[in-house]
Amino acid sequence: MSIRIVCALVALCLPALAGVTPQQQTRAAAGQKSLSVLRVNATGQAYDFFRPWAKKPPGTRRGLGTLISGNRILVTAELVANHTFIELEKAETAEKSSAEVERVDYECNLAILKPADPAFLDGMKPLALDSGARVGDRATIIQLEPNGEIAQTLGTITSIAVGGYPFDNMGLLLFRLSAPMQQRDGSFTLPAVRDGKLLGLLMRYDARSQTADIIPTPVIAHFLDEVGREKYGGFARAGLAFSSTRDPQLRRYIGLSEPGGVYVTDVLKGGAAEKAGIKLADVVLAVDGRAVDQDGNYEDPEWGRIAFSHLTNTVFHPDDTAAFKVFRDGEILDIPVKLEARDRSKIVSESYVTDRAPRYVIMGGLVFVELSRPYLQEWGGDWLKDAPQRLLFLEAFQNELPEDHGKIVLISQILPTPDTLGYEGLDKLVVSKINGREIRSLEDVVTAAKSPVNGFQKIELSEDPGLIFLDAESVGANRDALVKKYSLPALERL
Numbered sequence: 001m002s003i004r005i006v007c008a009l010v011a012l013c014l015p016a017l018a019g020v021t022p023q024q025q026t027r028a029a030a031g032q033k034s035l036s037v038l039r040v041n042a043t044g045q046a047y048d049f050f051r052p053w054a055k056k057p058p059g060t061r062r063g064l065g066t067l068i069s070g071n072r073i074l075v076t077a078e079l080v081a082n083h084t085f086i087e088l089e090k091a092e093t094a095e096k097s098s099a100e101v102e103r104v105d106y107e108c109n110l111a112i113l114k115p116a117d118p119a120f121l122d123g124m125k126p127l128a129l130d131s132g133a134r135v136g137d138r139a140t141i142i143q144l145e146p147n148g149e150i151a152q153t154l155g156t157i158t159s160i161a162v163g164g165y166p167f168d169n170m171g172l173l174l175f176r177l178s179a180p181m182q183q184r185d186g187s188f189t190l191p192a193v194r195d196g197k198l199l200g201l202l203m204r205y206d207a208r209s210q211t212a213d214i215i216p217t218p219v220i221a222h223f224l225d226e227v228g229r230e231k232y233g234g235f236a237r238a239g240l241a242f243s244s245t246r247d248p249q250l251r252r253y254i255g256l257s258e259p260g261g262v263y264v265t266d267v268l269k270g271g272a273a274e275k276a277g278i279k280l281a282d283v284v285l286a287v288d289g290r291a292v293d294q295d296g297n298y299e300d301p302e303w304g305r306i307a308f309s310h311l312t313n314t315v316f317h318p319d320d321t322a323a324f325k326v327f328r329d330g331e332i333l334d335i336p337v338k339l340e341a342r343d344r345s346k347i348v349s350e351s352y353v354t355d356r357a358p359r360y361v362i363m364g365g366l367v368f369v370e371l372s373r374p375y376l377q378e379w380g381g382d383w384l385k386d387a388p389q390r391l392l393f394l395e396a397f398q399n400e401l402p403e404d405h406g407k408i409v410l411i412s413q414i415l416p417t418p419d420t421l422g423y424e425g426l427d428k429l430v431v432s433k434i435n436g437r438e439i440r441s442l443e444d445v446v447t448a449a450k451s452p453v454n455g456f457q458k459i460e461l462s463e464d465p466g467l468i469f470l471d472a473e474s475v476g477a478n479r480d481a482l483v484k485k486y487s488l489p490a491l492e493r494l
Contacts, residue, residue: 036127037142037191039089040065040075044082049375050412052360053488058084063189064144065113066198067126073113076189076201077106078166081354088115091148103227106167106352107235109203109215110223129217130197132302135160139177139194141202141212143184155179155212162307163213167352170235171309175200175214222314233318236339239271240264240278245294254283255330260293261285269403270346276337278326286325287311312339348398348408349373361445361492363457364475365417365482368431368445371395371408388428406440417482419470426468433460442494
């Protein structure tokens with residue numbers, strides 16, 4: 001008998017000699033994973049941005065939470081957004097416990113839960129974070145069957161790149177997996193594992209292309225690091241936009257002989273780059289000593305060629321200083337940039353308003369709100385097409401507005417009242433002034449309303465008809481009737 005045949009027979013006999021079949025080995029591995037994951041049932045109730053004093057009907061989202069070090073349960077922020085109650089459930093025993101959100105960050109779409117009873121997690125095994133994954137590596141997406149059995153879908157990492165996250169205009173690292181998943185109850189948030197460690201959390205799945213976008217462990221590790229600090233800083237931003245320098249005419253025009261670099265097309269007012277002295281038309285050649293190519297990528301030792309924003313957003317933390325090498329007017333400059341998280345108080349149109357009530361003011365039946373993306377998203381799945389184009393334009397190009405512009409206040413709708421007769425159809429219009437006062441926030445609306453002009457509330461609009469007048473005395477006299485007629489909790493929420 002040849003050596004090759006003997007080896008084959010030994011290999012076939014090994015499972016039997018150990019008393020464990022391949023099927024039993026698979027079940028054992030699945031059972032080990034079941035000790036690290038549990039069901040999360042989150043009841044949520046979002047506000048209606050068309051009727052900001054009211055909430056939409058409650059709904060339930062179901063997903064899986066992953067136990068990590070420190071008895072923390074990791075889920076996506078989407079799963080617990082606008083939550084009113086969170087329930088944890090062990091798949092094998094159906095034992096339940098309520099839970100609270102310990103920390104949530106919608107920019108990176110991650111949240112940490114803790115059970116009301118810490119003993120609820122006794123016997124469970126935390127998953128360590130994976131490192132060193134590469135394109136082409138295999139990973140397993142974990143789901144639960146209704147009976148608590150583990151369902152495993154094997155996938156392959158097809159790309160590692162910086163991509164968009166759902167809540168904010170921020171690009172963070174994404175792993176893309178090719179995996180033929182089946183829809184199962186409770187598939188809103190799912191862990192992906194590799195070699196018994198957590199590779200990341202599933203954030204999106206496209207059934208047509210069978211591709212899954214995974215929040216990877218570098219982003220998770222950054223989030224957990226910030227959670228462990230005295231003050232949570234989140235994710236930093238450099239505060240600049242750029243374009244490629246592949247165009248040879250552009251390179252000749254700016255006198256750029258360096259092989260790489262990207263052309264700065266926008267610098268966020270008040271952002272880290274502006275504070276450091278980076279200007280429009282600068283060329284970023286390197287960040288942290290790593291050369292930036294003509295498309296804005298650098299060579300990462302782990303992930304390969306990837307956008308340099310991964311350095312500024314995830315590798316670095318807020319208050320860290322990144323060394324930028326910049327080409328300007330024929331000179332090469334070294335500019336230290338102290339990175340910082342975005343100051344959300346200065347955002348003109350919020351990209352998300354979650355876990356808090358939207359602000360509004362009602363005057364005589366005119367409903368004043370501040371422009372935000374959640375407001376525009378009330379137009380449904382095709383909101384980018386169906387929402388008013390002038391409001392979409394303001395939201396998209398808000399960074400080009402003056403630094404002291406403040407919020408964009410608009411009349412969201414007009415409630416039929418004796419004071420609004422004849423003004424039907426004049427909603428969705430931006431307000432510029434009230435009684436001569438510039439309107440940069442809803443607080444300005446309240447303040448301006450205290451000083452009527454000749455007995456009238458004079459409301460100036462940015463479009464036709466240009467002006468609306470309300471009888472100030474009548475508006476005041478009809479306040480109680482307005483509240484009663486439309487069952488309003490209050491005429492303002494600031």
